[in-house]
Amino acid sequence: MKALLLGLAAAICASTTMAAAATTVLGEKPLQATGPLDPLRGVLLTPSQSAPPVVLIVPGSGPTDRNGNSPFGLKASTYQLLAQELATQGIATVRIDKRGMFESYKAVEDPNAVTIQAYAEDVHHWVDAIRSETGAQCVWVLGHSEGGLVALEAGQGRSDICGLILVAAPGRPMGQTLREQLKEDPANAPILDQALPVIDALEAGRRVDTRQMDRPLNTMFHASVQGFLINTFALDPARLIAGYSKPVLIIQGERDLQIKPKDAQRLAKAAPNAKLVLLPATNHVLKKVETNDRAANLATYDKEGLPLVPGVSSTIARFITSATVKR
Secondary structure (H helix, E strand, O other), rough: EEEEOOOOHHHHHHHHHHHHHHOEEEEEEEEEEEOOOOOOOEEEEEEOOOOOOOEEOOOOOOOOOOOEOOOEOOOOOHHHHHHHHHHHHEEEEEEEEEOHHHHHHHHHHOOOOOHHHHHHHHHHHHHHHHHHHHOOOOOEEEEEEEHHHHHHHHHHOOEEEEEEEEEOOOOOOOOHHHHHHHHHHHHHHHHHHHHHHHHHHHHOOOOOOOOOOOOHHHOOOHHHHHHHHHHHHOHHHHHHHHHHOEEEEEEOOOOOOOOOHHHHHHHHHHOOOOOEEEEEOOOOOOEEOOOOOOHHHHHOOOOOOOOOOHHHHHHHHHHHHHHHHOO
16 A cells, blocks of 8 residues: 655645646537436536546545536535646546436436436446547546545446546445444434444345434435445445556545545555545535534535635546556
């Protein structure tokens, strides 16, 4: 395992170095990929240089759009900011709307009737579309949060995927992660006695009637999403990465409330050739957080205009450049 702890001063120096070689960024261009019922839709952002590396950004859980925002108060624009920064460093990106959501809403009738494997198949279609559009021999797949699990599933046995970039990606089965998240938030104390047995049942592959439970639990574990949760809880990210032979970069914020450094470390342990980068003072949406205050951390999720922490895009750019030279 190659581990790297980025201090803020070093990250700023790295960003300055990369900026010196910045390239002109061309405009965004709509892009489509094959979907089940209607095309999947996204946007390609390209630097001016010819034949740049291309990164497909796979969104996290729930109704997260191509920019990294959602109708439920998420306004961090993490994916949009990351794409813009990567473009200045000579790397093209494709940001996408998931099947059944936003501009891809016609791709399926029911966005909840999905599996991680179905999302992975969509990634394959996106890789085909990107290669056709750009002429790239292969495409880098960056998965954020749950998107990291999708990226791991999509990468299995695919020669047209250059490698994986896992950002705040789970390193344990998602049921374990959800159980921990619920326990760590004091506000959830009144519902834990109901919630934890539901997770146990879903991990065992059993559906649960939640109609008489508190409203937040009925929403979280609604009958319409239980099939997806059963599917997701059955997957072990460490087992998936252990069988992956191409380059992998694991990026993890040390102040992430949702996915912990121990998740990243578990992934890295299962894939000794992966590169692990821990970012101090960084939360789940890659924003700077200086304290352990939970409210201050979550406040960055819905605050527009905050930049990404220094060093994220330059770390990705250096990794891609280095791995490309070695191929």
